[in-house]
Structure formats: structure tokens, C-alpha cells
Amino acid sequence: MKQRLLSAGKTLAVGAKSTFNKRNFEKLQKNSKASFSFSIKILNHLLTRLCAFISWLFSPSNLKKHSLIWFVFLLSFLFFKKLNNYKLAHERTDDLSAYYYGITYDPVADVRGGDTSSTSERENAALVALVRNSELKDMQASMIQLENRWNHKYNYPYVFFNDEPFSDEFRRGVQSITKSNITFVTLTHEYWSLPEDIDLVRFMVNLQKNRRRYIYGGKLSYRLMCRFESMLFYKHPALASYKYYWRIEPDVDYYCNINYDPFRYMRTNGLVYGFTIAFSEIKSTIETLWETTKQWIEQNPQYIPEENAADWILDDDGNYNLCHFWSNFEIVDMDFYRSQAYESYVKHLDDAGGYFYERWGDAPIHSIAASILLPKSKIFWFEDIGYRHSNTYVCPSNFEMSYNCFCKKAHSYHRSSCHRKWSDAKGLSRSQFFEKISIPENN
Ligand SMILES: Nc1nc2c(ncn2[C@@H]2O[C@H](COP(=O)(O)OP(=O)(O)OP(=O)(O)O)[C@@H](O)[C@H]2O)c(=O)[nH]1
Numbered sequence: 093m094k095q096r097l098l099s100a101g102k103t104l105a106v107g108a109k110s111t112f113n114k115r116n117f118e119k120l121q122k123n124s125k126a127s128f129s130f131s132i133k134i135l136n137h138l139l140t141r142l143c144a145f146i147s148w149l150f151s152p153s154n155l156k157k158h159s160l161i162w163f164v165f166l167l168s169f170l171f172f173k174k175l176n177n178y179k180l181a182h183e184r185t186d187d188l189s190a191y192y193y194g195i196t197y198d199p200v201a202d203v204r205g206g207d208t209s210s211t212s213e214r215e216n217a218a219l220v221a222l223v224r225n226s227e228l229k230d231m232q233a234s235m236i237q238l239e240n241r242w243n244h245k246y247n248y249p250y251v252f253f254n255d256e257p258f259s260d261e262f263r264r265g266v267q268s269i270t271k272s273n274i275t276f277v278t279l280t281h282e283y284w285s286l287p288e289d290i291d292l293v294r295f296m297v298n299l300q301k302n303r304r305r306y307i308y309g310g311k312l313s314y315r316l317m318c319r320f321e322s323m324l325f326y327k328h329p330a331l332a333s334y335k336y337y338w339r340i341e342p343d344v345d346y347y348c349n350i351n352y353d354p355f356r357y358m359r360t361n362g363l364v365y366g367f368t369i370a371f372s373e374i375k376s377t378i379e380t381l382w383e384t385t386k387q388w389i390e391q392n393p394q395y396i397p398e399e400n401a402a403d404w405i406l407d408d409d410g411n412y413n414l415c416h417f418w419s420n421f422e423i424v425d426m427d428f429y430r431s432q433a434y435e436s437y438v439k440h441l442d443d444a445g446g447y448f449y450e451r452w453g454d455a456p457i458h459s460i461a462a463s464i465l466l467p468k469s470k471i472f473w474f475e476d477i478g479y480r481h482s483n484t485y486v487c488p489s490n491f492e493m494s495y496n497c498f499c500k501k502a503h504s505y506h507r508s509s510c511h512r513k514w515s516d517a518k519g520l521s522r523s524q525f526f527e528k529i530s531i532p533e534n535n
């Protein structure tokens with residue numbers, strides 16, 4: 093019986109194979125071509141009908157005749173728009189209820205050790221921004237949210253940097269938002285100027301060339317900002333006494349109440365780098381960054397640890413895939429930036445002049461450094477901190493975390509490809525890393 097079943101199975105399989113011969117394949121191709129041209133015909137027909145209908149609808153005589161219909165249509169459009177706004181405002185109050193009405197259930201804070209009492213321990217940390225006098229209103233808007241959502245419970249100090257002296261209006265304006273201490277710093281020449289070894293002719297030629305190639309392509313100040321944020325701010329005496337910093341910016345939103353201390357969470361869990369948005373860099377701004385990074389790795393293999401997190405920033409060929417942590421929000425243990433390895437890396441980059449000849453951003457630089465110099469377990473995605481910068485934002489990805497947030501989840505970036513890469517990435521051993529980027533490990 094078993095034998096008979098087996099041979100029947102074989103006959104079926106051979107039969108199936110032989111029916112899919114060349115003739116059948118051509119027939120299939122012919123049929124699919126025919127059905128494709130049929131669909132095009134239908135589409136063409138429908139489009140012609142649609143155009144005719146639109147021109148009929150908008151013809152002057154009809155517009156006049158159906159003015160009442162148009163009026164009703166407009167009214168209902170406005171009504172639904174208003175209704176939607178009302179719904180949003182209503183939902184917003186609900187979502188904020190924990191803050192306004194003192195409901196204490198917060199699953200994130202439970203897990204992360206929320207203790208907001210004024211006697212709880214504070215970390216050696218500051219909120220830091222580089223900002224212009226002209227951005228006062230936008231800075232106030234960011235601060236109001238951060239204070240309401242979080243810092244009024246902790247009173248961490250602020251440090252503001254500027255390449256010009258802060259005006260009295262700015263000082264008074266930001267101090268009116270917070271009880272915390274604010275330090276105002278005017279940056280001196282060594283933090284905010286073109287390095288002497290930059291070839292001015294090459295710089296000007298490239299500036300001109302890149303003016304229209306990408307955003308801020310023709311701006312010196314943007315490049316000075318990127319250099320300051322990449323390799324200088326953490327060395328400034330105003331930050332010397334702090335270990336952790338949280339970078340803030342004008343005109344950003346913080347969507348969630350934070351009922352625990354992220355700085356404390358970083359320390360107690362030995363975390364080094366915290367982010368909330370992972371994003372893709374504009375390729376033309378960093379044309380030679382990865383090549384220059386590889387040169388540094390080749391010359392300084394001793395700094396590469398036994399395991400690192402580089403998997404998420406590498407494509408299959410071992411090249412940089414442009415993913416980075418968006419550094420306009422970052423919470424970092426600055427001992428990392430002050431380490432020999434990081435210092436050596438950014439000096440190498442600075443010597444190559446890429447901040448100025450190209451437009452290397454601090455975000456890919458921080459991210460590449462953190463990913464190649466740290467194990468994945470030292471980098472933390474603050475998934476619970478909903479955040480917006482320009483028109484990109486993230487909201488917590490699950491209900492438990494979004495309990496205290498006001499978020500429109502539909503367009504949130506937490507499902508973007510770089511976030512997925514981060515979530516899926518595995519730690520790379522030292523030898524796997526060298527093999528992947530095609531550099532001999534013991535060179
Ligand atoms: N004082 C000062 N601050 C600056 C200067 N350029 C940029 N900044 C600040 O540096 C931070 C980043 O600059 P942005 O212009 O926001 O750059 P970005 O975030 O890459 O770009 P946007 O999408 O336009 O926000 C912001 O906090 C700015 O206020 C400058 O020339 N002087």
C-alpha cells in the first residue's frame with residue numbers, strides 16, 4: 093500500500109513538472125499581456141469619463157446652477173474639520189489627565205524607578221542647548237513643555253551656549269520659565285571659528301558647489317555648529333563638573349509626561365547613550381565620512397571593543413547605511429565623549445576637514461562613534477519619550493508607554509527603517525565587525 097502511494101505521488105510530481113513546459117509558459121505570458129492591455133483600456137476609459145465629469149461640474153453655467161450644493165458641501169467640509177479639531181482637543185485632555193488630575197498610574201515610571209520627590213537623589217547632569225537670541229520664543233516653547241512634562245519635578249540646571257552674548261531679554265525670557273539655575277555662556281574663538289589648517293580656497297569652492305545641493309549646504313554657521321556639537325561642547329569649562337547631559341533645542345515638542353529621572357536610569361543601568369529618534373542622513377553631506385572613519389579604525393584598532401553595536405549602521409557590503417541617532421535629542425554620559433577613543437576619532441575627522449569641505453553633521457558622527465565603540469547594551473532607546481523636531485516625530489509604540497502622552501501615532505517614526513534596523517540589530521564581536529567592514533583584525 094505504502095509503495096503504491098509513493099509511486100502515485102511521484103507520478104503526480106512528474107506530471108506537474110511536465111505540464112509547466114515552454115509552450116504553457118508562452119501561453120501564460122500571452123494571457124498576462126492581454127489582460128494588462130485590457131486593464132489599460134479600462135483605466136483609459138475611466139479617466140476620460142472622470143475628466144468629462146470634472147469639466148462638466150466646473151463649467152461656469154453649472155457652478156452657478158449648483159451653487160447651493162457647493163455651499164452645503166463647503167459647510168459640511170468645515171463642520172467635519174471643526175469636529176476633528178474638537179476630537180483632537182478632547183483626546184488631548186484625556187491623555188493629559190494623569191498630569192492635570194494627579195492619577196498616579198504610570199507603568200513606565202514603575203519599571204524605571206520613578207521617584208519625583210524633592211528629596212530624591214539628583215544626578216550630576218544638565219540640560220544643554222546651543223541657541224541664538226533670536227530663538228527666544230521657540231526656546232521658551234520647548235522649555236515650557238520639558239518643564240511641565242518633567243523638569244519641574246527635578247529642577248535640573250540648564251546651560252545655554254551662544255556664539256554671541258545673550259541679550260537681557262533672552263536671559264529674562266528663559267529664566268521666567270524655570271526655577272532651575274541657568275548658566276549663560278558666550279563661546280570664545282576656540283569653540284566657534286574656522287580651524288587654521290582649513291584650505292580657504294577649497295572651502296569656498298565647495299561651499300559654493302554645495303549651496304544648492306542640500307539644506308544648509310552654503311552655511312558656515314551650520315558647519316561651526318556641527319563641529320561644536322561633535323567635538324567641543326563637552327570640553328567647555330561650563331560643563332566640566334557634569335557627567336550627563338540632555339541636549340535640548342528651540343521649537344521641539346515633548347509629548348509625554350516623564351515621571352522618572354532618565355539621568356538616574358542611565359546611571360543605575362550603566363547606560364552611555366540615549367536617543368529617541370533614529371533617522372537617515374542625506375548622503376551628499378557625508379560623502380567621505382565612512383571612508384575617513386575606516387582609515388581611523390585601521391590606524392587605531394586598539395579602540396574597538398570586544399563587542400559593538402555597529403550592525404545597525406552597516407549594509408550588507410559593510411558600508412555605512414546612513415542610519416543615525418538624531419542628536420538634537422540625546423542623553424549622554426559625557427565620559428564617553430571625553431574618552432581617549434572618542435577624542436582620537438573626532439580629531440582624525442577634524443584633521444580631514446570634512447565639517448567644512450563637506451557638511452558632516454554631529455548626528456552621524458555621534459552615532460557612528462557610539463555604534464562602533466560601545467556594545468548595544470550601553471545604548472538605550474527612550475521609546476517612552478514622545479518627541480518632535482521639525483516635522484519628524486516619534487510616539488511610544490505601545491499603549492502602556494503612551495499612557496501619559498499626547499500623540500498622533502499614525503505618522504510616528506518609531507516604525508521607520510532605521511528604528512527597525514536598531515531593534516533587529518545584534519551585537520557584533522570584534523572579529524565579526526572587522527570582517528564585515530573588510531579590514532584585517534590584527535593589522
Ligand atoms: N548661537 C547659535 N546657535 C546656533 C547657530 N546655528 C545653529 N544653532 C543652534 O544649534 C541647534 C541646531 O541648529 P538648527 O538650525 O536647529 O539645525 P538642525 O536641527 O539640523 O536643523 P532644523 O531642521 O532647521 O532645526 C539649534 O539649537 C540652533 O539654535 C548659530 O549660528 N548660533
Ligand SMILES: [Mg+2]
Nearest residue numbers: 341420481482
Ligand atoms: Mg533644530
